[in-house]
Amino acid sequence: MTRTLIPTLGGRYYTDAGIFAAEQEKIFERGWFCAVRSADLPSAGDYRTVQIGRESVLVSRGRDGGLRAFLNICRHRGARLCTEDAGTVKRAFQCPYHAWTYGLDGKLIAAPNLANLPGIDRTEYGLHAVRLREWLGYAWVCLASDPPSFEVDVEGAVRERLGDLESIGHYGLDRLSVGRRITYDVKANWKLIVENFMECYHCATIHPELTEVLPEFADGYAAQYFVGHGAEFGEDVDGFTIDRGSGFERLDGVANEQDRRYYAVTIRPQVFVNLVPDHVIFHRMYPLAPDRTVVECDWLYSGEVVASGRDVSRSVELFHRVNEQDFDACERCQPAMASRAYRDGGVLMPSEHHIGEFHAWLLARLEDRRSED
Numbered sequence: 169m170t171r172t173l174i175p176t177l178g179g180r181y182y183t184d185a186g187i188f189a190a191e192q193e194k195i196f197e198r199g200w201f202c203a204v205r206s207a208d209l210p211s212a213g214d215y216r217t218v219q220i221g222r223e224s225v226l227v228s229r230g231r232d233g234g235l236r237a238f239l240n241i242c243r244h245r246g247a248r249l250c251t252e253d254a255g256t257v258k259r260a261f262q263c264p265y266h267a268w269t270y271g272l273d274g275k276l277i278a279a280p281n282l283a284n285l286p287g288i289d290r291t292e293y294g295l296h297a298v299r300l301r302e303w304l305g306y307a308w309v310c311l312a313s314d315p316p317s318f319e320v321d322v323e324g325a326v327r328e329r330l331g332d333l334e335s336i337g338h339y340g341l342d343r344l345s346v347g348r349r350i351t352y353d354v355k356a357n358w359k360l361i362v363e364n365f366m367e368c369y370h371c372a373t374i375h376p377e378l379t380e381v382l383p384e385f386a387d388g389y390a391a392q393y394f395v396g397h398g399a400e401f402g403e404d405v406d407g408f409t410i411d412r413g414s415g416f417e418r419l420d421g422v423a424n425e426q427d428r429r430y431y432a433v434t435i436r437p438q439v440f441v442n443l444v445p446d447h448v449i450f451h452r453m454y455p456l457a458p459d460r461t462v463v464e465c466d467w468l469y470s471g472e473v474v475a476s477g478r479d480v481s482r483s484v485e486l487f488h489r490v491n492e493q494d495f496d497a498c499e500r501c502q503p504a505m506a507s508r509a510y511r512d513g514g515v516l517m518p519s520e521h522h523i524g525e526f527h528a529w530l531l532a533r534l535e536d537r538r539s540e541d
Contacts, residue, residue: 174524176513182357182505187534188458192221194533195437198312200322202439202452203227205346205466206235206307208254212272215261216254219454220311225298226250226261227307230272237298237309243276244268249295261295270295304441305342305468306450325435331396336433336441338421339448344468347447347480352463352491356498357505358438358455359530361463364494365432365440365451366390367520374493377486381405381412382430388519390432398429398443408444409482410489416446416473436529442487446470447480449487459502465491 181187203218204227215228217240224240226249240249247265260277262269269278274295282288299310301318308322317324326336354361364370368390371379379386382399401408407415408430418427422445431443442449447469454462467484474480504510516523 172518174516174518174521176516176523177359177527177530178513179505179507179510181530182359182502183458185458188357188455189222190534191455191530194536195221195530196455197221197223198310198533199316199437200301200308200310200318201437202306202435203237203309204307206302206305206342207345209235211256213257213259214255215250215257217250217252218309219456220309223311224248225309225311226295227300227309228261228272235300235302235307236272236274237300237307238274238295239298239311241296242266242268243293243295244279302342304336304450305344306452322435326433326441329395329433330431335396335423335426335431336443338423338426339419339443340421341448341450341468343471344419344448345471345474346466347469347474348467348484350465350484350488350491352465352495354461354463354495354498355459356461356495356502357458358453358461359526360498360501360505361453361461361495362434362437362526363523364498366434366523366526369517369519370497374497375490377410378490381408381486388517390519398426398431401428401430407446407483408486410485411482413482415444415483416469416478418445419447419470434526436526447473447483463491463495 197220201220203220203225204216208216209227209229212229212231215226218225218227225237226240227235227237230236242249242263242265244263244266247263249261249263251264260269260271267280268276271277274297276290276293299315301308303322323333326333330336368385369388371385372388375385381401383402384399405412407413409415427445433441435441438453440451447467450466450468452464454464456462467480469480
């Protein structure tokens with residue numbers, strides 16, 4: 169393990185529009201991107217649109233019960249097909265410009281005067297499909313024509329952090345229900361948010377509530393510093409709540425050795441998973457500009473807790489404060505990225521060495537010169 173100060177990225181990596189455009193093309197449009205919670209689209213015709221890199225992606229539930237993803241663009245003249253963030257269509261998607269109409273499977277089924285052109289292959293003019301995988305109760309999509317390995321890039325990040333996939337499987341994320349969702353509009357570059365989540369050197373300074381629950385965080389070492397390590401609750405702490413009082417019953421499947429512990433997982437480039445015995449906190453980032461990132465955060469509980477209307481506010485409030493404290497710190501950093509004092513970047517402490525690994529991962533992808541369709 170290194171014991172020297174490690175240089176960071178230079179400030180332009182957080183402000184330059186050209187670098188952000190390259191990240192959109194070479195990272196967000198080539199890798200697996202966690203788009204939506206599957207349960208948010210329970211019925212045929214339910215849809216949600218998501219901005220991934222430079223593309224608007226339409227995720228919808230088909231009549232066969234499966235989820236599909238398409239580029240949200242009409243094949244006729246390029247109009248945006250669905251203009252709302254979310255909604256439901258009865259039978260098909262219809263372009264509001266010239267009324268080209270597509271089935272829930274993406275096939276072109278009708279258009280004005282189309283019957284007068286019997287030789288047109290409607291399959292050829294269907295919506296552009298996007299690869300989709302469901303895992304942990306979420307739909308992950310990839311815009312690349314030749315997607316990278318989901319097992320290596322996504323599942324591999326969990327193995328690298330927890331040591332295996334079984335550990336996260338114990339929490340049954342696909343069976344949990346959303347008890348609260350909060351969306352944050354953060355005026356900061358997405359990488360500042362990733363870097364913040366990956367380290368706890370700042371925890372003693374800005375997270376008093378969190379370090380009361382997880383005392384070891386006051387020493388500056390993040391839960392993901394060691395493979396398989398979970399930060400242990402303090403002796404006088406009964407639950408992962410704002411007042412340190414008891415929460416809910418342990419989730420079915422959570423192992424004894426996982427009880428009274430907190431695990432954090434980063435799945436690059438835009439997902440954070442936080443595991444505690446009675447609920448899971450799941451962040452998804454949507455980078456929209458060099459200095460703007462929307463973060464959608466789900467608090468997931470057992471179906472019984474949500475269906476019975478039990479009060480989740482005490483557990484939500486703890487990490488909501490952590491989020492606000494973190495995002496405020498990122499927003500304080502963002503203006504300084506343009507300073508001459510940060511032109512060559514800063515430094516990382518040894519406890520932040522994994523941020524250096526994140527920077528190496530980023531630079532390797534930005535230097536990838538593959539062309540994409």
